Amino acid sequence: MQKPRIGFIGVGLMGHGMAKNILAAGYSLTIMGNKNRAPVESLIAKGAQEVKTPAEVAAASDILFLCLTDSTVIENVVRAPDGILKGAHQGLTLVDCSTANPVSTLTLAEELGAQGVSFADAPLGGTPVQAEAGQLSAMVGAEDAVFARIEPVIKVWATKITHLGPVGAGHKMKLLNNFLSLGYAAIYAEALALGQKVGISVETFDRVIRGGRMDCGFYQTFMGYALEGNPNAHQFTLQNAFKDLSYIDAMANAARVPNPISGAAKNLFGQAVGAGMAQDYVPFLADYVARTSRVPGKL
Numbered sequence: 001m002q003k004p005r006i007g008f009i010g011v012g013l014m015g016h017g018m019a020k021n022i023l024a025a026g027y028s029l030t031i032m033g034n035k036n037r038a039p040v041e042s043l044i045a046k047g048a049q050e051v052k053t054p055a056e057v058a059a060a061s062d063i064l065f066l067c068l069t070d071s072t073v074i075e076n077v078v079r080a081p082d083g084i085l086k087g088a089h090q091g092l093t094l095v096d097c098s099t100a101n102p103v104s105t106l107t108l109a110e111e112l113g114a115q116g117v118s119f120a121d122a123p124l125g126g127t128p129v130q131a132e133a134g135q136l137s138a139m140v141g142a143e144d145a146v147f148a149r150i151e152p153v154i155k156v157w158a159t160k161i162t163h164l165g166p167v168g169a170g171h172k173m174k175l176l177n178n179f180l181s182l183g184y185a186a187i188y189a190e191a192l193a194l195g196q197k198v199g200i201s202v203e204t205f206d207r208v209i210r211g212g213r214m215d216c217g218f219y220q221t222f223m224g225y226a227l228e229g230n231p232n233a234h235q236f237t238l239q240n241a242f243k244d245l246s247y248i249d250a251m252a253n254a255a256r257v258p259n260p261i262s263g264a265a266k267n268l269f270g271q272a273v274g275a276g277m278a279q280d281y282v283p284f285l286a287d288y289v290a291r292t293s294r295v296p297g298k299l
Contacts, residue, residue: 003027006153007061009054009077010098011039013235014124015067017131018097018157019043025156030060054080055087063153067097067124070243071104078108090116095150097122097138099178099240101247102171103254105141109167118146119167122154123174127221128235135159139177141170175251178244179262181218185241185282186265188222189289196295202227225283238285239278242269 006027008019016039023029029048033040044050051057054077058064064084068074074096078084084094094117096105102121109119120142130136137160140147147163154161164173195205206227209215224233245266252259272280272288 004062004149004153005030005060007031007057007064008048008067009057009064010034010067011043012036012067013128014097014126014131014136015039015065016042017128017133018065018067018136019048020046020132021134021157022153023047025153027153027156030057032057053082053087054078054084055082058084058087058092059089061092063093063095063150065095065097069098069240071098071101071247074098074100075104075108078112084117085112085115088112088115088117092116093118093120093146093149095120095122095154096171097124099123099174099244099247100171101250102168102175103250105171106168118143118149120146120150121167121170122150123170124158125160125174125177131157138162139164139170139173141165141167141172143167172251175244175248178241179248179265182241182245182269182282183261183265184216184218185222185285186268188219188226189268189286192226192286193290193293193295196290197293222283222286225281226286231281231284234281234283236282237278238269238272238280238282241282242266242273242278245269 006022007030008015009032011019011031019029019031023046031043031048031050032054033050040050066074094112105121112119120140122138122140125137134157136158138154138158140161140163143166151161164170192202192205206223221234224230245262248262249266272285275288277284277288
């Protein structure tokens with residue numbers, strides 16, 4: 001049986017590893033280049049074909065993956081004059097691996113469906129390192145037949161795949177997942193600053209937490225910067241974190257559910273972004289809280 005043709009738009013920190021594993025599994029791959037040429041050239045060297053527009057990627061693909069910044073960018077890639085809808089064809093399946101606003105997701109799924117295009121949301125869990133290793137997780141919202149079509153391809157870059165239900169379920173769950181992780185980040189940052197202020201060093205804090213019930217993978221990558229000073233320990237920007245928490249706000253508002261905790265976390269991330277830290281990674285939040293708490297030195 002012939003393998004489906006795969007397209008990929010968004011071969012950045014996460015997308016490069018995913019696309020690399022798709023190529024390694026023997027699929028043909030069409031990608032759209034971007035300003036950062038290094039990952040694009042890397043994939044071309046491994047056999048990917050580069051085109052210039054989303055329409056061209058769509059026309060050359062049976063399954064097209066997106067891994068983009070936010071819903072505004074996704075909507076433009078779909079709806080632009082040279083966008084996916086321009087190159088859409090009967091039988092195309094679009095798989096959005098971004099973290100997006102579920103309201104936008106459902107609207108796009110309806111628009112694409114009118115053109116004969118199936119839609120799935122499959123946001124990611126994991127880091128760029130796990131993407132390169134093919135060890136991400138995927139939270140998938142899709143009809144059963146669409147999930148069966150895309151699952152073999154997702155398996156080449158994910159070790160944990162959860163089919164949550166219909167379109168939109170993946171992005172809803174991803175926002176809940178990010179609320180937990182970013183909420184942890186806000187708690188860690190405040191706890192470390194308070195600890196420093198009352199005489200508990202970062203090293204002492206870590207000796208108590210690491211290996212105990214409060215330890216987890218996110219804690220370890222956060223502390224990779226806060227304790228070890230590795231600026232790339234968790235490569236997710238404060239700007240993206242603030243965006244995701246804003247989407248959680250919108251989801252809670254639409255559901256008429258109060259969200260005091262995620263709202264507080266959103267405001268903290270927003271303050272850090274407003275202080276000029278938009279492109280710093282999430283663990284740098286510890287520095288922001290330390291400065292605003294007048295904790296001397298750098299965590």
